[in-house]
Amino acid sequence: MKFKLMVLAVALVSFSGVASALDFGKLLEERINQELNKDKKTQPAQTSPAPDASQNTATPSPQAKQKIDAQQLGFALFGDYSPEEETRIGKQIAGNLLGAVPLVRDDKLQRYVNLVGNWVALQSGRKDISWHFGVLDTEDINAFASPGGYIFVTRGLYQRLNNEAELAGVLAHEIAHVTLKHHLKVLKQSSLIGALGQAASNKVKDSDQVVQNLIGNGAEIMARGLDKNAEFEADRVGIVFAARAGYDPWGLPEVLQDLAGLPAKDSRTSLLYKTHPHPADRLAELGEAVGSRLDAVHGKDLPGRFYHLR
Amino acid sequence: MKRFLIPASALVLCVAAASALAAPGTVLRNDKLYSQPNASSKVAASVPKGASVNILSKQGGWLRVTSGKSTGWIRLLSVRAGAGGLGGAGLGDVVGAATTRSDPSRVVAVAGLRGLNDEDLKQAKFNGEELARLNTWQATPAQARSFAAESGLTTANVAALPVPQSAKTSSPWEAN
Numbered sequence: 001m002k003f004k005l006m007v008l009a010v011a012l013v014s015f016s017g018v019a020s021a022l023d024f025g026k027l028l029e030e031r032i033n034q035e036l037n038k039d040k041k042t043q044p045a046q047t048s049p050a051p052d053a054s055q056n057t058a059t060p061s062p063q064a065k066q067k068i069d070a071q072q073l074g075f076a077l078f079g080d081y082s083p084e085e086e087t088r089i090g091k092q093i094a095g096n097l098l099g100a101v102p103l104v105r106d107d108k109l110q111r112y113v114n115l116v117g118n119w120v121a122l123q124s125g126r127k128d129i130s131w132h133f134g135v136l137d138t139e140d141i142n143a144f145a146s147p148g149g150y151i152f153v154t155r156g157l158y159q160r161l162n163n164e165a166e167l168a169g170v171l172a173h174e175i176a177h178v179t180l181k182h183h184l185k186v187l188k189q190s191s192l193i194g195a196l197g198q199a200a201s202n203k204v205k206d207s208d209q210v211v212q213n214l215i216g217n218g219a220e221i222m223a224r225g226l227d228k229n230a231e232f233e234a235d236r237v238g239i240v241f242a243a244r245a246g247y248d249p250w251g252l253p254e255v256l257q258d259l260a261g262l263p264a265k266d267s268r269t270s271l272l273y274k275t276h277p278h279p280a281d282r283l284a285e286l287g288e289a290v291g292s293r294l295d296a297v298h299g300k301d302l303p304g305r306f307y308h309l310r
Numbered sequence: 311m312k313r314f315l316i317p318a319s320a321l322v323l324c325v326a327a328a329s330a331l332a333a334p335g336t337v338l339r340n341d342k343l344y345s346q347p348n349a350s351s352k353v354a355a356s357v358p359k360g361a362s363v364n365i366l367s368k369q370g371g372w373l374r375v376t377s378g379k380s381t382g383w384i385r386l387l388s389v390r391a392g393a394g395g396l397g398g399a400g401l402g403d404v405v406g407a408a409t410t411r412s413d414p415s416r417v418v419a420v421a422g423l424r425g426l427n428d429e430d431l432k433q434a435k436f437n438g439e440e441l442a443r444l445n446t447w448q449a450t451p452a453q454a455r456s457f458a459a460e461s462g463l464t465t466a467n468v469a470a471l472p473v474p475q476s477a478k479t480s481s482p483w484e485a486n
Binding site: 267279299 | 333336338339348349368370371385386387388389390391424425426427428430431432433434435436437438440441443444445447448449450451453454455457458461462463464465466467468469470471472473474475
């Protein structure tokens with residue numbers, strides 16, 4: 001049945017889509033620029049999340065297009081992305097980020113981080129995406145998550161870690177961003193979701209460009225950051241993922257303790273502090289949630305297995 | 311000022327590396343000092359939010375600290391460790407952290423160490439080659455499972471944490 005619908009959708013696209021694809025792309029671009037500028041000026045007043053807002057404000061497009069959306073992409077109606085759409089957005093962001101900063105050339109390190117990360121991600125409950133982990137070659141102290149399971153930690157942060165539980169804690173925080181779809185929600189809030197849906201459903205020739213337009217310039221979405229409650233939530237959820245994976249749950253808090261001790265004016269943490277609450281706030285907030293709840297959890301630190309970068 | 315930052319950050323790095331022995335800390339909420347690193351042990355003292363402590367050692371989710379004349383164990387998450395503020399080591403306190411917060415960007419460049427910035431990210435061009443490299447390191451769930459088993463990692467049943475009440479209200483740090 002699903003297959004039939006797909007065939008139908010593809011057929012519809014090939015009839016009606018191609019002809020109007022370019023015009024549509026242009027419309028979308030204008031719309032996106034409009035939205036991005038609006039975002040810069042003021043926080044959009046309508047905080048009511050996606051479905052209705054996106055439908056009302058989406059690019060005025062032919063009825064036929066909306067039909068395709070409804071069948072091929074659930075989110076225009078139900079406010080959700082397919083894993084494919086999510087991966088596509090995430091891949092674009094990840095590729096752009098890698099254009100700004102390359103990966104550390106150390107196969108053993110990268111492989112190790114992927115094994116730890118995947119093990120933690122197995123506890124996240126999201127089985128519909130394939131996870132990628134990488135260490136970025138920069139002194140900057142930070143970690144990034146992109147939709148679709150693309151997760152990065154910088155060499156600057158990695159080199160401050162003392163054991164596998166701390167690495168697991170950092171990765172778990174980022175994994176939580178992905179499973180909670182925090183970045184996707186940011187995109188939705190700017191009510192671009194309907195527009196993206198149409199872009200993704202059409203075989204627009206330069207569709208990568210459309211996705212790029214959605215996420216802004218390069219990887220700047222990574223510099224915009226999330227709302228602080230999203231960061232607190234990722235701490236709360238991440239610490240539990242790490243604990244479920246059998247690690248000492250205190251890995252992430254220890255990393256936060258370490259960061260709290262860094263001098264305020266350090267160029268290596270400027271982006272981190274721009275996009276995250278201060279580590280001291282994060283510790284306090286986490287403390288409120290944890291209380292005595294993890295007293296009985298005794299996980300592993302695994303300092304011996306931790307891969308040390310020279 | 312710039313010159314001062316280099317030795318200052320170097321000093322902080324050393325302090326952190328020395329596993330926080332006798333490092334300064336600040337209490338983040340009203341809490342208790344216990345005689346042992348568990349909440350069923352005797353309470354040695356109460357410590358108010360904002361109090362300064364000296365961190366002596368760490369065990370699991372607990373820190374052994376001195377506060378005034380008392381020594382005892384306090385929950386790791388009730389203390390903010392390290393020196394935070396004003397570009398100086400050893401002076402970490404509430405004010406310092408708040409200053410960090412209110413002045414997050416446009417920081418002084420520390421010689422030889424450079425962070426990422428908005429411009430780097432904005433200018434970034436898609437790099438498919440690096441993305442392909444990333445794929446080569448990908449691990450399968452089966453590989454991750456056997457990797458975990460190698461060091462005796464087993465899954466644990468841990469309940470999700472509740473959203474704290476304070477999540478709705480802004481923290482005092484934010485008020486700055």
